[in-house]
Amino acid sequence: MKKEWLQHIATGVLVFCALVVTGLVVRRELFSGEVMTMVAPPNAPRVDDWAAYASSGHRVGPADAPVTVVEFSDFQCPACRVLASSLDTLRARYGDKVRVVYRHFPLKSHDHAVAAARASECAAAQGRFKPFHDAVFARQDSVGRVPWTRFARDAAIPELAAFEACTQQTGPLAALDRDTAAGNRLGVSSTPTLLINGRRVVGAPPLSTLDAFVQQELRGTPR
Template sequence: MSKKSVWVSLAMGLALGFVGGCTSGAEESATDTPQAANVAAKAAPTGARPRPPISPTVYKVPVQGSPVAGPEDALVTLVEFSDYECPFCARGHNTVKQLQQRYGNRLRVVMKHHPLAMHPRARPAALAAMAAGAQGKFWEMHDVLFANAKALGEEDLERHAQSVGLDMVRWNSDRNDPRLAEQIRQDEALAMKLGATGTPAFFVNGRFISGAQPLEVFTGVVDEELAKAEALLKTGVQPSEVYARIIEGGREEGASAKAQQRELPTQKVEVGNAPSRGAADAPVTVVAFSDFECPFCARAVPTLKALEEEYAGKLRVAFKHQPLAQHPNAQTAAAASMAAHEQGKFWEFHDVLFANQRKLDRASLEDYAEQVGLDVAKFKAALDSHKHDAHVAADAAEATRVGATGTPTFFINGRPVVGARPIDHFRRIIDEELKKAGR
């Protein structure tokens, strides 16, 4: 299979997941989510599965205390939870700008901050924007930050602040104001409460849109909400009261990770030709769908090792690949691990990759190959030929089929565990399965 064909297959598989975004490392779920449907839309052939409609469910999303662009009496309010270091948020920002141009005073945009743990400069950038807001220049700074998402170092932030004409002494002082930090924490807590664990997340008159969806997805929802708002006006509701009236009966909480996990059914997940450790006839098998660049996957590694020691002879662990679109080196790292597997060194290479997640470029992978004692020339040839890409793509497609839309996701004798859960959570399920097996 050619490299192009492999990526088309992978994109089509991931298209069944969520769309363009980064995912929070909240302790409750501790997962990353694949966000590649916007890529897949370009790669998938005509006749691919259409995008599902946006749910009509309305959430109660307060706007008080947040930066607002647009009039209070706008008929549609779009609340955005975003992260200045998230590339999908920058894409979503461009869509919001198009919506503002298209709908004018009929649209109000509210910005709330959700800086993710995987983005070390997202929180300082959020504080920089809020401090600019103290001088009436939040939106100017907001636009500059998204236009320079890869330049958010301290010197960069100061340069951006100067470019929008801020009083630098006041700006530097305001960045340390604990009230701004508290506002960001409140935004984060609200995002998690609403189930918006990834960025960007949008609520259009309370209706949830996850990720950097195409413009037409947003316009479809905005147009629907405009029609509803105009119907309310005919009943005597004032324009400034429309948003409050629409969300007053809305849900205050989104589905928790536990609830989402309950919705994921037991699946038949075969080990197949996946790298595995433990006896093939072990009464309990754990199949992990994972991504070498996902920080939550790395967090789960010591948990699995501890379980293997604790349940020696009773537990088999298999590894399957789900490289997420937001992780630029994950696909190559996955293929590299299979090149190591070809030489009988998968698990040694696996451990080195997870210990060096921030250095997964091609040169580093070759260094790791030498470090674990591989035939480096053979390893390089395997990567150059893309011979393992089909295996990785097949794993990712299987992940989609069984509902493993985030990493890490584990199946313990087919029973799902979503995220880097505490070890006792795994023990409970393993013990139940051993009891079933009479062990």
């Protein structure tokens, strides 16, 4: 009886081990397949005169970075908020090898996108574009519901009175007009739209895909 009991235990242990091994093999195959689908970025059409689109806008990163990401964006665009986080991670990962050029393209479907773009230019006048950009995306659901000075405080803008006066101006804004005109020339119809060293990508790709694009550009892989 005791012998049979021990045999049952041994059989159970063997079955358990077999299941664990099988699970690990399946997991390895699934994850290896996932990696294989992400190491190569998707085909993306090239824009030959892409450098002209990188010549204006708000730049984060050195001018001589080997990889430039031009982003046409909208502060009320949910996908742009997701992309902003991915681009920050990308820059942290690659440092001076990547620069991001932000360009405004507020969509007509977003009631407060133009005002947000104007407010970001007021922040830029005090050298705080990127912190304001980050503050708006961090609390995107508050856009249009709280004063712009709330985001300005989060962005540590030093002269709040000057910032507030700037946001109340309604005249033409050269930076906004310039970016929108550039987006129209490029045929931008949705945000975000990216140029990664001239390769046009529409939407917010996962970080793994962005990383693959950067690696391909750094290697100089034919495409």
